[in-house]
Structure formats: structure tokens, C-alpha cells
Amino acid sequence: AQKITQTQPGMFVQEKEAVTLDCTYDTSDPSYGLFWYKQPSSGEMIFLIYQGSYDQQNATEGRYSLNFQKARKSANLVISASQLGDSAMYFCAMRGVSGGYNKLIFGAGTRLAVHP
Amino acid sequence: DAGVTQSPTHLIKTRGQQVTLRCSPKSGHDTVSWYQQALGQGPQFIFQYYEEEERQRGNFPDRFSGHQFPNYSSELNVNALLLGDSALYLCASSFGGLSTNEKLFFGSGTQLSVL
Numbered sequence: 001a002q003k004i005t006q007t008q009p010g011m012f013v014q015e016k017e018a019v020t021l022d023c024t025y026d027t028s029d030p031s032y033g034l035f036w037y038k039q040p041s042s043g044e045m046i047f048l049i050y051q052g053s054y055d056q057q058n059a060t061e062g063r064y065s066l067n068f069q070k071a072r073k074s075a076n077l078v079i080s081a082s083q084l085g086d087s088a089m090y091f092c093a094m095r096g097v098s099g100g101y102n103k104l105i106f107g108a109g110t111r112l113a114v115h116p
Numbered sequence: 117d118a119g120v121t122q123s124p125t126h127l128i129k130t131r132g133q134q135v136t137l138r139c140s141p142k143s144g145h146d147t148v149s150w151y152q153q154a155l156g157q158g159p160q161f162i163f164q165y166y167e168e169e170e171r172q173r174g175n176f177p178d179r180f181s182g183h184q185f186p187n188y189s190s191e192l193n194v195n196a197l198l199l200g201d202s203a204l205y206l207c208a209s210s211f212g213g214l215s216t217n218e219k220l221f222f223g224s225g226t227q228l229s230v231l
Contacts (some may be wrong), residue, residue, distance in 0.1 A: 004158075006176050041203055045159070045222035052217055091158050095218070102172040103149065104220065106158030 002099045003025045004092050004107035012113040015081045020067070021077045021110045023092030029053075032096035034075040035104065036066065037088040048090075051075055079112075085113045118143060120223035128229045129197050137192040137226045141209030147171075148231050149191040149220065150182060153204040165190050166212060196230075202230045 001005045003026040013019040036048040042104065051066045059066040067076040079086055087113050093104040121140045129135050141148050147166045151159035161174035165184035179195045188209075194201055204227050208220040 033215075035219075037222075043206075043225040043227070045206065045208070045220075046220070047219050050172060050217055050219065060216065093158075100172045101218070102155050102164045103161035104159075106160070109157075 002032075002094060002096055003065060004094055004105055004106045006051060006092055006107035006110050008110045009108075010111045010113070012115055013079075015084060015114055015116050018080045019082055019112065020061055021049060021079070021090050021092075021112065023075045023077065025073050025075060025094050025098050027094065027098065029096035029098050031093055033116070034066070034068070034092045035095070036064070036077045037074075037091045037093060037106075038086075039091060039109070041088070042052075045091070049077065082114045083116050084116060086099070119206055120221050122207050122223035122226050123207075124226060125224070126227045128216075128231065130231050131197055131199060133197050134193065134195045135197060135228060136215045137194075137205050137207075137228070138189065139192070139207030139209075139223060140189045141207075141223045145209035145211050145221070146188050147198075147212050148184060148188065148207045149210070150190070151206040151208065153206055153225070155203070159206055160175045162192070176214050196201070197230045202228060204228075 005024045005092045026105045034051045037045040047063045065078045089109045153159040155191040163173040168184045184190045201225040204225040206225045207223045
């Protein structure tokens with residue numbers, strides 16, 4: 001079965017500093033995708049970044065990068081130069097054939113607080 | 117370009133009642149998925165609709181049912197409401213294909229409270 005584990009219920013970071021949010025996953029699928037979403041207090045899940053299991057390089061999207069370590073089954077999100085607007089819940093999720101390509105499996109999330 | 121829209125934003129019901137939640141997908145999308153997010157947890161997959169058919173279902177009882185209309189909009193129906201059904205219900209849309217990198221676009225959700 002597929003599973004996502006986020007072990008940090010809450011994190012805080014000083015504005016303009018970098019922060020790493022942890023995510024480990026469990027799957028036996030040879031091909032899978034990993035996602036990070038941001039959920040502000042408004043409730044909407046906002047897509048941040050995607051990493052495919054066969055991608056050779058770590059994904060980057062602006063200030064977001066994904067530290068993908070396939071052998072360790074980890075996909076940590078790195079946010080550089082944190083901004084006050086980054087304060088939100090962050091969810092790691094995955095999709096693979098055994099879960100049905102139709103659904104995302106989410107972790108429990110990490111609440112990030114950015115302090116001025 | 118309108119994103120995913122959901123209505124209503126908030127809803128209060130009592131145990132045993134029935135509720136219908138509505139979702140309009142992002143323009144150009146033909147697939148709608150529904151997720152339940154209990155307080156303090158990540159979203160859980162309820163089901164997905166494509167071409168007006170339920171394509172896949174998560175571990176939710178038959179009290180949860182849905183529908184997709186020809187214009188791709190969708191409804192989620194929950195019968196015989198229980199206190200445990202209180203949650204944020206999120207709708208997500210995408211464009212048809214089954215692939216690992218398919219990105220979902222989410223609405224802001226409907227907050228359902230069952231008293």
C-alpha cells in the first residue's frame with residue numbers, strides 16, 4: 001500500500017531564511033509521482049512542485065525545490081528566502097499505479113509559520 | 117480563466133439529514149475528484165468522475181454518492197449524515213489522462229458541519 005509520512009506537525013522559520021519540510025513515502029510501484037501542495041487558511045490546495053520517480057534531476061519551481069532521495073524514499077521540500085505569505089499548511093502527496101492513477105495519497109501535513 | 121469553484125462555502129446540517137455539494141471544474145478540464153479533509157488531517161480521496169461515470173472510488177461508504185453532468189460539473193451527495201462527516205470537502209479538476217504527473221487544481225472547499 002502507498003503511504004506518505006510527514007513527521008513535522010509544525011515548523012517555524014525567520015523571514016528570508018530557508019526551510020526544509022520532510023516527507024517520506026512508501027510504495028512498491030516502479031513508477032510514481034510526488035507532489036507538494038500548499039494550503040493557506042482559505043482552504044484551497046495550491047500546487048507547488050512535482051517530481052517523477054524516473055526524473056534524474058531534482059525538481060525546482062522558483063523558490064521551491066524538491067530534495068529527492070529515491071533510495072531513502074524521501075522527497076523533502078526546500079523553500080528558499082521565506083516570505084510571510086509562505087505561512088500555511090504544506091502537504092506531500094503521491095500517485096502511482098497501485099493506488100490507481102486517479103487519486104493522490106496525502107500526508108498529514110506540516111504547518112509552517114514564517115516570523116518577521 | 118475561472119479556477120475550480122465550489123458551492124456553498126459553508127453548510128450546517130443535523131444528523132440524519134442529506135446534503136449536496138457542487139463543483140465546477142477549471143475551464144478545459146473534464147475530470148472531477150472529491151476529497152474529504154477532516155480537521156488536522158490530509159485530504160482523503162472519495163471518488164473521481166470522468167465522462168459522467170465514477171472511475172474510481174476510495175474507502176467511503178455508499179452514503180457518499182456523486183454525479184457528473186455533461187458540462188463536466190459535479191455534485192457530491194451524502195445521505196444519513198453522521199457527526200464524523202464534519203469536514204472540509206474539496207473538489208479537484210484535471211484533464212482526463214491517467215499519468216503520474218497529472219496536476220490537480222483544487223477549489224477552496226465546502227466546510228460541512230454536522231450537529
